[in-house]
Amino acid sequence: MRHLVSVLVQDNPGVLQRIAGLIARRGFNIESLAVGRTHQPGLSRISLVVSGDDAVLEQVEKQLNRLIEVIKVTDHAEPHVERELALVKVSIAGMEERLEVKDIAEAFRARIVDVARKSIIFELTGDSTKVNNFVEALRPYGLLEVMRTGAVGMSRGEQVLKVREKKAV
Amino acid sequence: MNGAAAILKALEMQGVDLIFGHPGGTIMPTYDALYDSPIRHVLVRHEQAGVHAATAYARASGRVGVCMATSGPGALNLVTGLQDALMDSTPVVALTGNVPQALIGTDAFQEADVVGITQPVTKHNIQVRNVNDIPRIIAEAFYIASTGRPGPVLIDFPKDVQQAEFTGTFDVEVDLPGYKPTYKGHPRQIERALEALQKAEKPILMVGGGAQNAAQEIMVFAEKSGIPVIPTLMGLGAFPGTHPQCLGMPGMHGSVAANRAIHHADTILAIGLRFDDRVTGKVSRFAPNAHTIIHVDIDPAEIGKLIKTAIPVVGDAKWVAAELAKGAKKLNISKWLGQLEDWKTKHPFAWKPKPHLQSQEVIQAFWEATRGKAVVTSGVGQHQMFAAQFYKFDAPRSWINSGGLGTMGVGLPFAIGAALARPGELVIDFDGDGSFQMTLQELATLKKLDLNVKIVILNNGFLGMVRQWQDLFHARRYSEVYLADSNPDFAKLAEAYGIKGITLSDKAKLHETVKEVLAHPGPVLLEARVYHEEGVFPMIPSGGAAEDMIIENPRETVAGD
Numbered sequence: 001m002r003h004l005v006s007v008l009v010q011d012n013p014g015v016l017q018r019i020a021g022l023i024a025r026r027g028f029n030i031e032s033l034a035v036g037r038t039h040q041p042g043l044s045r046i047s048l049v050v051s052g053d054d055a056v057l058e059q060v061e062k063q064l065n066r067l068i069e070v071i072k073v074t075d076h077a078e079p080h081v082e083r084e085l086a087l088v089k090v091s092i093a094g095m096e097e098r099l100e101v102k103d104i105a106e107a108f109r110a111r112i113v114d115v116a117r118k119s120i121i122f123e124l125t126g127d128s129t130k131v132n133n134f135v136e137a138l139r140p141y142g143l144l145e146v147m148r149t150g151a152v153g154m155s156r157g158e159q160v161l162k163v164r165e166k167k168a169v
Numbered sequence: 170m171n172g173a174a175a176i177l178k179a180l181e182m183q184g185v186d187l188i189f190g191h192p193g194g195t196i197m198p199t200y201d202a203l204y205d206s207p208i209r210h211v212l213v214r215h216e217q218a219g220v221h222a223a224t225a226y227a228r229a230s231g232r233v234g235v236c237m238a239t240s241g242p243g244a245l246n247l248v249t250g251l252q253d254a255l256m257d258s259t260p261v262v263a264l265t266g267n268v269p270q271a272l273i274g275t276d277a278f279q280e281a282d283v284v285g286i287t288q289p290v291t292k293h294n295i296q297v298r299n300v301n302d303i304p305r306i307i308a309e310a311f312y313i314a315s316t317g318r319p320g321p322v323l324i325d326f327p328k329d330v331q332q333a334e335f336t337g338t339f340d341v342e343v344d345l346p347g348y349k350p351t352y353k354g355h356p357r358q359i360e361r362a363l364e365a366l367q368k369a370e371k372p373i374l375m376v377g378g379g380a381q382n383a384a385q386e387i388m389v390f391a392e393k394s395g396i397p398v399i400p401t402l403m404g405l406g407a408f409p410g411t412h413p414q415c416l417g418m419p420g421m422h423g424s425v426a427a428n429r430a431i432h433h434a435d436t437i438l439a440i441g442l443r444f445d446d447r448v449t450g451k452v453s454r455f456a457p458n459a460h461t462i463i464h465v466d467i468d469p470a471e472i473g474k475l476i477k478t479a480i481p482v483v484g485d486a487k488w489v490a491a492e493l494a495k496g497a498k499k500l501n502i503s504k505w506l507g508q509l510e511d512w513k514t515k516h517p518f519a520w521k522p523k524p525h526l527q528s529q530e531v532i533q534a535f536w537e538a539t540r541g542k543a544v545v546t547s548g549v550g551q552h553q554m555f556a557a558q559f560y561k562f563d564a565p566r567s568w569i570n571s572g573g574l575g576t577m578g579v580g581l582p583f584a585i586g587a588a589l590a591r592p593g594e595l596v597i598d599f600d601g602d603g604s605f606q607m608t609l610q611e612l613a614t615l616k617k618l619d620l621n622v623k624i625v626i627l628n629n630g631f632l633g634m635v636r637q638w639q640d641l642f643h644a645r646r647y648s649e650v651y652l653a654d655s656n657p658d659f660a661k662l663a664e665a666y667g668i669k670g671i672t673l674s675d676k677a678k679l680h681e682t683v684k685e686v687l688a689h690p691g692p693v694l695l696e697a698r699v700y701h702e703e704g705v706f707p708m709i710p711s712g713g714a715a716e717d718m719i720i721e722n723p724r725e726t727v728a729g730d
Binding site: 014 | 288289292293345346347348468469470473474
């Protein structure tokens with residue numbers, strides 16, 4: 001089962017290595033990992049997509065919580081927003097293809113961010129399924145490059161990830 | 170004051186009075202400051218011994234052990250010892266030098282990515298980049314190492330940080346928003362645990378290394394409730410080995426009574442242990458009749474990691490055991506106790522006497538002669554298991570071995586650390602000829618300190634535990650385990666370091682030799698030349714369960730002596 005997990009961390013040097021190392025060492029399967037600063041100085045937020053059953057997920061959360069620099073871990077089981085950004089470069093053979101590809105992009109609400117004689121780069125935002133579907137729709141035309149950020153997410157409503165007592169070591 | 174002096178002052182403020190270390194290029198500013206510091210330094214002959222000694226110091230005293238090394242090779246020699254301390258949850262602070270910040274990442278002389286390399290072998294690690302952060306980072310390191318589930322913390326000091334002028338303050342606060350260990354177990358969970366035990370027909374209490382701090386509380390709880398107690402290898406001494414309620418240690422080389430008790434128990438209360446595979450055997454067949462497992466641990470990640478837990482209690486062993494003791498009532502389990510007593514009487518740890526001197530009788534003789542009052546260390550292998558089986562530990566913090574990592578060679582450095590932690594007490598290192606040779610350079614440290622450490626090498630001329638497995642599971646193909654043709658004369662080796670060396674091979678002289686060893690002031694090395702093909706039994710083969718227990722050596726009837 002696929003889980004989106006958000007992790008609030010102290011923005012210290014090496015914290016990403018610590019988290020990536022833990023995941024590799026404990027043999028957890030992750031689909032993606034995205035990281036960025038938050039609005040609060042010194043705090044970063046990481047989104048992980050983990051696959052595994054409930055027992056695996058419980059261990060992922062508990063092991064992440066053991067890291068001193070991890071402040072809070074949440075599995076987004078509750079209603080939440082999930083988004084991923086992708087850049088997709090497609091090869092274009094002729095005018096007809098160009099129009100077809102543009103039609104597909106429009107259906108997915110992807111934006112054109114670069115146009116060249118033989119290629120187009122699209123920018124797409126959506127959940128991971130939407131990105132998958134967009135990439136597959138363009139595959140027959142010749143994918144040159146695909147770059148995805150990995151999923152990021154947050155809970156809907158007032159629920160937030162913040163600094164407070166976590167459940168210990 | 171420079172950074173180096175600030176390091177030592179901050180250590181002093183943490184109550185540090187002893188550092189085990191070895192100097193080198195990038196840590197030299199701190200060694201220079203040490204020259205004027207009241208902190209005592211023990212010069213080990215290899216950094217690995219320094220971290221092991223600090224580990225034993227911590228385990229024997231309950232305080233934080235401190236070790237120090239230079240950059241690159243010095244720091245990398247700590248890696249094994251850090252993982253050892255991590256797996257056996259021991260509070261250690263390791264200080265390492267590093268190349269100046271301007272050279273970091275340039276493959277400078279004696280440079281290594283020590284923070285990167287030691288990340289998975291420490292509870293936490295950090296490189297100091299600003300000299301004024303020294304007091305805060307040191308305070309945090311000691312706090313992290315010694316609280317919650319204890320563990321090793323490494324602090325890396327680039328040389329320029331040690332040399333820079335310190336203009337900061339020592340008045341620092343520890344503020345770690347991501348680190349709040351839970352000490353007090355949830356009262357409702359403790360109530361549920363007590364209720365479950367009241368209902369149990371076949372309850373047992375298992376205590377691990379986490380219970381070493383809770384021996385008093387566990388005793389009160391155990392005696393009030395009458396529950397049978399099984400201390401794990403790391404828990405030996407947390408409940409007295411000679412107590413009538415003690416069933417001995419469980420697991421691969423545990424007692425018949427302990428393993429059968431676990432197999433038949435309907436309710437297990439586990440305090441401060443992590444269900445290591447050497448305790449459980451095959452997890453799916455562990456404790457098949459236990460409908461209720463109550464797991465008390467300060468590390469929530471240990472609860473449910475391997476064993477399904479009905480009643481989790483996150484909290485400190487001492488605190489939770491005290492609460493359990495308050496609510497304990499006498500359990501009505503006389504039939505169960507009768508069964509356990511029967512197994513205990515029928516199958517004590519025992520050995521089949523042979524004409525040769527035997528490891529088991531040597532350990533037993535030392536136990537009798539010291540009335541169980543020594544602090545005991547060991548290397549890793551057969552001799553370690555024999556020590557755990559035949560030296561009955563009655564006091565907490567009296568048995569210091571490498572349980573989780575199984576690090577050969579810890580015996581002598583552990584003994585040095587333990588002796589410094591417990592001045593005036595006798596320390597015995599039961600060692601193997603294989604294990605001992607991994608760190609024997611520390612005879613020099615021992616000689617210099619003139620500690621009351623008795624090294625007892627149970628020399629069977631083999632890497633005995635590996636040989637035993639080859640015997641049982643590899644058709645007696647003894648691949649690369651023979652040492653006897655090239656072992657040194659251990660007594661002469663000791664004499665070369667100026668330490669009294671004694672050799673014993675005559676069974677009849679065992680007791681007088683033990684007396685002689687104990688009577689000699691200061692360090693002694695006794696080489697006991699023991700039967701070379703002894704096996705450790707009972708044994709549950711790796712991946713097996715209690716039902717697969719081999720109680721006696723199957724070779725004894727076939728091969729004889």
